[in-house]
Amino acid sequence: QDSRDWWRRGIFYQVYPRSFADSDGDGVGDLKGIITRLPYLTRLGVDAVWLSPIFPSPMADFGYDISDYTGIDPLFGTMEDFDALVAAAHDSGLKLILDLVPNHTSDQHQWFIEAKSSRDNPKRDWYIWRDPAPDGGPPNNWLSEFGGSAWAYDEASGQYYYHAFLAQQPDLNWRNREVRDAIYDVMRFWLRKGVDGFRVDVIWHLIKDADFRDNPTNPHYRAGRPPHEKLLTQYSTDQLEVHTVITEMRGVTEEFDNRVLIGEIYLPLHRLVAYYGNDLRGAQMPFNFALLSTLWSARSVEMIIADYEKALPPGAWPNWVLGNHDRPRVASRVGPAQAPVAAMLLLTLRGTPTLYYGDEIGMRQVAIAPDQVRDPFEKNVPDIGVGRDGCRTPMQWSAERHAGFSTAPPWLPLAQDFASDNVASLEAERTSILNLYKALIALRRRLPQLVHGSYEPVAAHGDVLLYRRRSTEGVAVIALNFGAAAASVSSSAIGFSNEVLLSTLMDRQGEKVEGVLDLRPNEGVILGPH
């Protein structure tokens, strides 16, 4: 096995640091808390941990507004804590991935303070400044994802600056060479400290149209969707020159051994796969979010996999994501009965899986009372009810007070069911979703065909999704029942010499299957030769 291949073989796990483990009793998670929970992650069997931003920040967008790229926010700890985390993770055989947020800084970043100070400040061009339109309004029609115009007026200098997200998150000007070099030095700073790669925030936003043309209206806009979707982002995102930038970033990671570049990209499939770059010199893992928005049915999911497999450039390695800190929890999207099926899907598809903290214990979207909303997106755009707090609630470790997350009331409310749905009780329950996740991860480790075998769809009917994973080492057959009724599968793929290696219900391991496979409601099964 090639050690450079770790990110292809590995399983990634996203930690939202505010909500994972609080060691100092302020109700917010921190780095020392994460260190104490590393044994849990190695028990679970994951290979790499990605931390959402931990850098100094006014926290207008909970760390996605950075005021110092090479520090640690005191809320999360110190640089010593960070160094200890890197060492502890590596000692445990875990890789550590940081969140790089290069598209925008905080408005409190020194760079922006300087840029704002006058039109001829040397840092002025590090951000995107434009004169007002003739009527004094914003320079064009671009909209912020978090509500309203994407342009904020600066009285003092009489110009607008561009912010794709909050006004407290001014966009950097990636056409400026100094900006690029400054961020590349930030990358080197953390790579030298031993981090194993970056998940790059909104990487498809980095370059904007040089002429700042108006975006066209979106003919598919539906009422109830966020207002910024009224326009397409034809000129404000996904510009051709972005790929040059990404190749430069990739080059920076390659000044060091065995690092990985992951891109956060929400784009249609044909645009997404361009982020592998010419000759695969772009991101190794342009995040594939197709499962976050699909209709949860066997046929839809089957189509998504087929389309993705077909669209991948030759040699490009696939990846799959079921949840993150911006989207409703998978257990709520597909329903608790289907959550185990979703887990089996994620861990048997071809490509690197990324787990979102808490999904392995079946955490659900938590309802947040209007007066407890913390997410700036939901505060700015309240009527659409797609806030992100509900998927960011504290990790449920035990039935103790505050779920073992903290000794203090946590920054967001806990799920009401935490007394039964928590790590301690689910580890003790043999057939729990947590133990299913562990068994799936262990099986993926034991059967190389689940990692690098081909993906072969097999025709099936109704609510059943059927596929094979095949390599020179062997074959595995995966049958997933997306329905709430029993289903029976007879296919030559089932064969006469297979046995159940794992069921999502965790109770029929070793059962011989002779030509026909009976699936119970909401059951998924992995078959292999006995």
Ligand code: TEU
């Ligand atoms: O999210 C980018 C992104 O696409 C968001 O617009 C997402 O759609 C939004 O959260 C609404 O669901 C990244 C981060 O993951 C997010 O947490 C940040 O708020 C955002 O960038 C700005 O940095």
